[in-house]
Amino acid sequence: MTELGFFENERVELIRGVIVRMPPQGPLHSSPIEKLTSFLVPALLGRAKVRCQMPLVGPPDSVPEPDLAVVAQGDYRAKHPSTAHLVIEVSHTSRGYDRETKAPLYAEMGVPELWLVDVARQTIEVRTDPEDGLYRHVETFGLAQSIAPRAFPDVSVSVAAIFEP
Numbered sequence: 215m216t217e218l219g220f221f222e223n224e225r226v227e228l229i230r231g232v233i234v235r236m237p238p239q240g241p242l243h244s245s246p247i248e249k250l251t252s253f254l255v256p257a258l259l260g261r262a263k264v265r266c267q268m269p270l271v272g273p274p275d276s277v278p279e280p281d282l283a284v285v286a287q288g289d290y291r292a293k294h295p296s297t298a299h300l301v302i303e304v305s306h307t308s309r310g311y312d313r314e315t316k317a318p319l320y321a322e323m324g325v326p327e328l329w330l331v332d333v334a335r336q337t338i339e340v341r342t343d344p345e346d347g348l349y350r351h352v353e354t355f356g357l358a359q360s361i362a363p364r365a366f367p368d369v370s371v372s373v374a375a376i377f378e379p
Contacts, residue, residue: 243306271296299365306333322347
C-alpha cells in the first residue's frame with residue numbers, strides 16, 4: 215500500500231497487521247540516532263551494514279522500521295533483510311511501546327540483540343537471548359559504562375557519549 219502511495223508524506227510501519235503512524239522525531243530522539251550512526255558506520259565498514267530507519271521483514275504481518283539495525287553485508291535492493299545482528303530503538307516518548315510491542319516482535323524475528331536507548335533515564339537496556347518471543351537476558355547500562363554488540367565485541371560504545379551535548 216505504501217508503494218501505491220496510500221501513505222504519502224506519512225511515516226508508518228506495519229506491526230502485527232496494524233498500520234502504526236510513527237510520531238515526528240524531536241531532537242532528543244534524533245540526537246542518539248545520529249551519534250550511534252556516526253560511530254557504528256565507520257566501525258563496522260566492510261563487516262556489516264548499518265541501516266537507519268529502514269524496514270526489516272518480520273512475520274507475514276509485520277515490517278518494523280527500527281531506528282537502527284546492524285545487518286549482514288548484502289544486496290538489499292530487491293528485498294529488505296529479515297533479521298539483524300543488532301536492533302536499536304531510541305525511546306523518548308515510546309518507551310512502553312518499544313518494550314511491550316516491538317521487543318517481543320524482534321525476539322520472535324530471532325534478532326539476537328536489542329538495545330533500548332532510554333532518553334529520559336539516560337540508560338541503554340540490552341536484551342539478548344531471544345526465545346519464544348521474549349528476551350531471556352536483560353541488562354541496563356548507565357552513563358559510566360560502555361557496551362559492545364555481541365556480534366562485534368571489539369566495537370565498544372560509551373553510554374555517556376550517546377547522551378552528551
